[in-house]
Amino acid sequence: MPLPLHTPSCFPFDMVRRGLLAGVSRRVLGxxxxxxxxxxxxxxxxxxxxxxxxxxxxxxxxxEGHVGRLSGLSGLRGLVLITRDTECPVSQRYxxxxxxxxKTAGARxxxxxVLDVTPHSRTEAQAAAAMLPGIVSLFDPQATLxxxxxxxxxxxxxxxxxxxxxxxxxxxxxxxxxxxxxxxPRQTWLRDALFALDQGQEPKVKRTEARGCxxxxxxxxx
Amino acid sequence: xxxxxxxxxxxxxxFYAPTCGATVQGSEPPRPLEPGExxxxxxxxxxxxKALSLESLRGRSGTVIAVRDTSCSDSLRLxxxxxxxxEDPTLSxxxxxxxxxxxxxxxxxxxxxxxGSLQTIASPTRALARSLGATSATEVxxxxxxxxxxxxxxxxxxxxxxxxxxxxxVNWLRNAVTAVQRGDxxxxxxxxxxxRCALHLQPDATARVSEVSYHNRxxxxxxxxxQICHRVGGLGPMPxxxxxxxxxxxxxxxxxxxxxxxxPWAADKKVGHWANDRSLSEMEKRDLLNWIGAGAPEGNxxxxxxxxxxxxxxxxxxxxxxxxxxxxxxxxxxxxDYVFQDLPTxxxxxxxxxxVEIRPSQSQVVHHVLAYIEDASLPxxxxxxxxxxxxxxxxxxxxxxxxxxxxxxxxxxxxxxxEIHYQPNGTAVQxxxxxxxxxxxxxxAEIINLAAYSIDFTIPPYHPRYQxxxxxxxxxxxxxxxxxxxxxxxGAAFRYDLQYPDGKTVPLLDVPRYNFNWQSTxxxxxxxxxxxxxxIIATAWYDNSKANPLNPDPSKAVRSGGxxxxxxxxxxxxxxxxxxxxxxxxxxxxxxxxxx
Numbered sequence: 021m022p023l024p025l026h027t028p029s030c031f032p033f034d035m036v037r038r039g040l041l042a043g044v045s046r047r048v049l050g051x052x053x054x055x056x057x058x059x060x061x062x063x064x065x066x067x068x069x070x071x072x073x074x075x076x077x078x079x080x081x082x083x084e085g086h087v088g089r090l091s092g093l094s095g096l097r098g099l100v101l102i103t104r105d106t107e108c109p110v111s112q113r114y115x116x117x118x119x120x121x122x123k124t125a126g127a128r129x130x131x132x133x134v135l136d137v138t139p140h141s142r143t144e145a146q147a148a149a150a151m152l153p154g155i156v157s158l159f160d161p162q163a164t165l166x167x168x169x170x171x172x173x174x175x176x177x178x179x180x181x182x183x184x185x186x187x188x189x190x191x192x193x194x195x196x197x198x199x200x201x202x203x204x205p206r207q208t209w210l211r212d213a214l215f216a217l218d219q220g221q222e223p224k225v226k227r228t229e230a231r232g233c234x235x236x237x238x239x240x241x242x
Numbered sequence: 243x244x245x246x247x248x249x250x251x252x253x254x255x256x257f258y259a260p261t262c263g264a265t266v267q268g269s270e271p272p273r274p275l276e277p278g279e280x281x282x283x284x285x286x287x288x289x290x291x292k293a294l295s296l297e298s299l300r301g302r303s304g305t306v307i308a309v310r311d312t313s314c315s316d317s318l319r320l321x322x323x324x325x326x327x328x329e330d331p332t333l334s335x336x337x338x339x340x341x342x343x344x345x346x347x348x349x350x351x352x353x354x355x356x357x358g359s360l361q362t363i364a365s366p367t368r369a370l371a372r373s374l375g376a377t378s379a380t381e382v383x384x385x386x387x388x389x390x391x392x393x394x395x396x397x398x399x400x401x402x403x404x405x406x407x408x409x410x411x412v413n414w415l416r417n418a419v420t421a422v423q424r425g426d427x428x429x430x431x432x433x434x435x436x437x438r439c440a441l442h443l444q445p446d447a448t449a450r451v452s453e454v455s456y457h458n459r460x461x462x463x464x465x466x467x468x469q470i471c472h473r474v475g476g477l478g479p480m481p482x483x484x485x486x487x488x489x490x491x492x493x494x495x496x497x498x499x500x501x502x503x504x505x506p507w508a509a510d511k512k513v514g515h516w517a518n519d520r521s522l523s524e525m526e527k528r529d530l531l532n533w534i535g536a537g538a539p540e541g542n543x544x545x546x547x548x549x550x551x552x553x554x555x556x557x558x559x560x561x562x563x564x565x566x567x568x569x570x571x572x573x574x575x576x577x578x579d580y581v582f583q584d585l586p587t588x589x590x591x592x593x594x595x596x597x598v599e600i601r602p603s604q605s606q607v608v609h610h611v612l613a614y615i616e617d618a619s620l621p622x623x624x625x626x627x628x629x630x631x632x633x634x635x636x637x638x639x640x641x642x643x644x645x646x647x648x649x650x651x652x653x654x655x656x657x658x659x660x661e662i663h664y665q666p667n668g669t670a671v672q673x674x675x676x677x678x679x680x681x682x683x684x685x686x687a688e689i690i691n692l693a694a695y696s697i698d699f700t701i702p703p704y705h706p707r708y709q710x711x712x713x714x715x716x717x718x719x720x721x722x723x724x725x726x727x728x729x730x731x732x733g734a735a736f737r738y739d740l741q742y743p744d745g746k747t748v749p750l751l752d753v754p755r756y757n758f759n760w761q762s763t764x765x766x767x768x769x770x771x772x773x774x775x776x777x778i779i780a781t782a783w784y785d786n787s788k789a790n791p792l793n794p795d796p797s798k799a800v801r802s803g804g805x806x807x808x809x810x811x812x813x814x815x816x817x818x819x820x821x822x823x824x825x826x827x828x829x830x831x832x833x834x835x836x837x838x
Contacts, residue, residue, distance in 0.1 A: 107480045112668030116575045139490040151668075200791040201665065201759075203577035233480075234497060236490035 068170045071226035073186050075178070078168055080158045083136070083145045091184060093156060097129035097217065098181040100210070102192070103166055104134040104157075105174040106148045108233035113196045114175050115151050121192075122155050125214045130179075131156070137163045137174070139236050162238045174232035177210045181217065188213035190228030197231030274375025274445050276523060277431035278462045280389050280545060282449050284373050286354075286363055294354055296339075296370075297389075299361055303335030304386040304422060306415065308397075309371055310362075311379035312344040314439035320380050320397055327416065328359035336419060337361065343368045343379060343441070368443060375445035381435035382415050386422050390462060390547045393418035395433030425551050454533045455541020456485045463526045464488055465550045467505050470520075473552065477605045485540050492534045499530060506760040510752040515767040558597040558641035561678030565658055572607045574670040579806050581662040584616065585677070587652065594649040596682035598633035599641025600660075604673040609663040610636030610761050612728075613677055615691075617656035631691040631814055632658060633677070634726065634763050641678065645723065645769070648818055649682040650689045665759070687818045689723060694738075694780035694813040701732065701800040701809060706787040710811045713741075713779045719820045722770040724763050725751050726814040727780070730806055731758045731792040734785040738813055743775035750778070758792060772817070780813030 069075055077091045093099050102118060105111045122132035133156040136145050142159060149157035160166055169178065175196070179188035191197070193205035213223035275281060286294040299305065308324045311317045321340055328338035340362040355362045365371060374383055374394075384393040399412040418428035451458045464472075464482050471478030482488050488495070498504035499522065507521035522530065533539070567583045587593075602608040613632040632650060633642050644650065652658075660675055694714040701708045727736035738750040751764050772778075788796045800809050 109479050109667060112479070113575050113666065115668040139487060197791075201577060203794070234493040237493050238490060 069178075069186055069189070071186050071189055071223075074184050075180055075186055076168070077184060078165055080135075080160075080165055083142060083149050083157045083159045085142075085159075090180070093131055093133050094180065094182055095126070095129045095131035096182065098131075098179060098187070100125065100130055100132045100214070101158075101169075101178045101180065102132070102134050103171050103174050103176045103230075103232070103235065104136050104138070104148075105233055105236065106136070106138045106140070106144075108174040110196050110198060110232040111174045113201075114192055117192060117195075118155065119152055121211060121214070122152075125218075126154075128214070128218050130214055130217075133158055135160050135166055135169075135171070137161070137166050137235055139238070163235055166235055171235060173230040174235065176230035176232060179210065179213050179217070179223075187217060188223050188226050191230040198233065199231070273525065274377070275383075275391050275394065275449055276525060277391050277394060278466045278526075279391050280451055280458050280462065280547070281374075281383075281385050281391050282451060283389075284370055284449055286365055286370050288365055288367060288369070294363060299337055299339055299354075299363075300385075300387070301335055301337030302387060304384060304392070304419065305337045305339060306419065307339045307341050307374070307383040307385070309376045309379045309381050309441070310340045310342045310344070311439055311441075312342070314379050316438040317379040320382075323397055324382070325358070325360050327419075333419060333423070334359075335423070339363060341365055341370055341374075341376075343371050343376075368441070371441060372443045372446050373449040375449070376441055376443060378435045378437075378441055379439035380437075384415060384418050384422075386548060388547050389545075392422055393428055393431050396435040396437070399433075422548075425548075426553075427550065451545075453539075453541075454529050454536075455539045455545070456488065456533070457541040457543055458545035459529050460488065460533050460538075461485070462547050463522070463530055465547060467520060467522055467526065469550055470552065475554070476552070477608075489538050489540075492538050496531060496534045499527060502755070506757075506762070508753045508755055508757060508760065508762065509764055510754055513749045513752040514764065517765040517767045518763065519767075556599055556601070556641065556678050558599045558643055558678060558680055561597075561599070562681045563679045565677045565679070567660055567662075567675040569672045569674045570662070570664070571672050572604070572664050572670065573666055574668050575666050578664045578666065580804070581660075581664060583660045583662070583675075585658040585660065587656055587658060589652070589654055591654050593652040593654075593679070594682040594685040595632070595644070595652055595679050596649045597641060597643040597678075597680040598650075599678040600633055600635030601676045601678065602635070602662075602673050603676075604671045607664050607667050607671060607673060608635070608675075609665045609759055610634065611663070611675060612661040614659040614661070615650070615652055615656050616659045617653040619653050631726065631816075634761075635675075636761065643680075644689055647686040648689050648723075649686050650691070651685070652679070663759075687821070689816050689818050691814060691816050693815065694778050696782075696811045697802040699802060699809075699811065701784050701786045703797050703799055704787050706785055706789065707734065708784045708786060709781060710784070711779065711781045712811065712813070713777045714813075714815075715777045716772050716774060716817075718822075719774045720772055721818050721820075722750070722766060722772055722778075723816040723818060724765045726761070726763045727751070727753055727756065727782070728761065728810055728812040728814060729756060729758065729782055729784070730809050731794065732784040732786050732790060732800060732809055733758055733782065734790070735783040736813070737781045738815075739779045739781070740770070740772065741777040741779055743773060747779070769818075778813070778815060780811070782811045782813075784809060 077089045079087060079089055081087050090099065118132065118134065126132065134152060135158045136148065137160050138145065138148070139161060145157065145159050158165065175192060177188065177190065177192050178186060181187050188210065190209060192210045194207040195202045195205035209225050209228050212225065216223040283295055283297040306324065306327070308320065310321045324338055324340060327333060338360050340360060342362055342364050344366065363370065380397070381395065382397055383391060386392050393415060395414060397415045399414065414430050414433055418430065421428045454460065468482050470476065472480055472482040474481050474483065480491050482491065505520045505522065507519060509516065511521065565585045565587060567585060570581055572578065600611045600613055602611065612634050615630045615632050658677055662675065692714060694712045696710050696712040699710045725738055729736065733756040736753045736756050739747050740750050741747045750770065786793060786796055786800060794807055802809055802811065
């Protein structure tokens with residue numbers, strides 16, 4: 021369900037069309053075509069980060085205004101970063117689960133952080149962060165960091181090891197989704213991935229689809 | 243080669259960039275303005291006279307435009323009623339305009355005249371009437387001060403020739419004007435004025451915005467169809483009260499609207515007309531989706547509608563009596579089975595209820611509530627809990643005011659049973675339900691809640707589409723007021739049909755995608771007449787397969803029962819029997835109420 025955030029811009033093609041119709045010189049025309057091809061090529065190059073990829077060490081800003089890099093948030097074993105939108109019912113329902121996982125996994129060297137993409141103020145973000153004490157809350161009101169992570173959904177988990185490699189990506193579990201609400205989860209993918217890594221093993225399931233809400237969009241991209 | 247390359251590139255550029263900066267323009271035939279739309283500034287250009295802008299004639303609080311044709315006596319009569327409204331000092335902020343479409347143009351033609359507080363625009367070409375999409379020379383249009391059409395249709399119910407003879411007259415136009423004057427929403431925004439002096443004009447598109455933006459169009463759609471839940475203090479998440487919020491949520495809005503999940507209204511549009519229909523019209527849906535596709539332009543804030551105010555207190559008015567539930571603790575997560583509470587009443591006589599409203603204290607965790615009347619004196623079908631609904635509460639569900647002259651009986655000593663579906667939302671809270679009741683001065687015609695139901699079925703394991711059917715036969719003629727299909731988590735679809743004594747069957751309601759989490763009442767726009775001997779047939783379909791995301795266990799055979807893991811097959815309906823030819827109506831007998 022969640023729509024990808026990044027789609028190729030139509031700008032180069034529109035410029036080409038107008039250039040052609042206006043009888044622009046060949047040189048300008050050629051540059052237009054080239055830029056269009058480059059843009060399309062660039063857009064096609066990075067569509068998603070998948071397990072096994074090394075994530076860029078992105079810069080974040082937290083709810084207190086402190087700036088840092090994702091690597092600085094990692095625990096001894098790794099970092100779990102989960103997208104959060106406090107206005108999304110799925111995000112709301114996972115608050116206790118995140119707190120519980122952070123407590124148990126934190127004792128094993130995995131730090132947790134939530135990426136707050138809610139369209140709200142810093143003050144509101146701080147109030148929301150109080151529901152998850154002890155968990156770092158990154159303030160991303162324009163979803164800039166979420167876009168750079170190629171996140172697709174709220175309640176989407178990125179399990180990143182100490183070396184910066186993505187080891188699991190997707191839903192926390194299958195209890196809550198946009199269209200579903202179970203009494204208890206049947207599949208506990210994030211928990212299982214954490215346990216596997218703790219045991220020095222590869223997660224059996226490395227990739228699932230997070231079925232939270234579509235992320236808020238702040239730019240003109242579709 | 244150059245020209246060949248040029249042509250190829252032109253084709254490619256047009257193919258790949260069809261929506262770059264696209265202007266939203268409809269390509270289908272123009273259709274009449276809908277309430278809630280911004281009315282463009284219309285100009286009258288008649289008989290070579292100086293152009294007259296409607297905006298120049300606007301009242302500071304709003305404008306009423308009434309079509310008039312001097313060749314139609316009903317139109318002339320209604321013009322007098324408009325003149326009376328124009329003279330009403332409490333409505334002095336509104337401009338009242340007669341749009342004269344009479345065929346003859348008198349000598350010394352004047353495009354506009356004023357008599358007292360009433361203005362007349364002469365439009366023999368009927369251009370303005372065409373722009374508005376006027377359907378008759380008795381139709382009125384009420385436009386508020388922001389230019390939003392707030393009401394169109396008949397002046398009142400008598401002129402629309404609606405309602406049974408002898409029904410009280412409802413002054414739709416006056417009610418709409420005074421509601422807006424108070425800052426409220428008109429309860430009726432559209433009626434049919436075609437009963438008298440019909441015009442047969444092909445509407446054009448000049449009255450509507452040509453380039454859809456948030457402020458000139460989308461804001462109004464969101465106000466009318468979304469904000470009742472999606473606002474600060476509303477039942478739903480993600481407030482949609484400002485451009486920045488709607489812009490940020492456009493992706494999820496697009497998904498929810500395209501998939502039909504929002505607004506939550508499951509009835510097939512091809513069957514039935516409902517007074518509480520909260521679905522998007524085809525035009526609203528098209529404009530909203532096209533706006534998103536065009537990059538969601540904000541537009542000019544000066545085109546914005548009035549900010550909509552929502553009633554935070556009782557929508558039925560101050561109750562005569564409030565019954566309260568015991569507090570219920572809802573955890574932060576997990577799923578909760580239905581909660582049942584029996585609320586005693588202490589009246590020393592039967593009470594006749596003309597309005598009921600159910601209000602949770604924590605509406606954000608309440609998915610829906612059904613309130614039943616339970617009493618030993620009621621027919622078995624009601625005592626079983628398979629009928630006897632007093633009211634329902636849920637997303638967007640306001641209080642219910644029963645039609646004038648009707649009421650529901652609450653027997654002396656009866657209990658009100660609440661059936662509450664809670665859904666945790668991440669925060670543990672405690673909820674308490676209030677049931678507000680307003681009593682009728684005199685009983686009037688009794689509304690009975692009955693049902694076509696079945697308790698004798700077993701859904702096999704893994705069955706993707708199991709059908710159960712039941713019916714109820716009407717011993718006496720009467721009117722259906724509302725329908726409420728009820729199943730549990732395996733419910734997939736539901737349908738009501740009415741079979742006449744001659745065997746002819748007409749569909750009443752079709753819910754092709756039933757959702758346990760979004761149960762709705764369906765209130766007939768026009769009460770459905772039912773002859774004696776007719777049958778209401780309810781058909782339910784269940785999905786007990788793995789494909790049903792709400793199915794707790796597809797491997798189980800499922801029977802009828804009260805737990806959420808059981809199933810139910812109940813087609814509730816409210817019914818008012820016609821009075822007998824002579825003498826008072828007999829009380830409803832257990833036999834006539836039994837499922838047949």
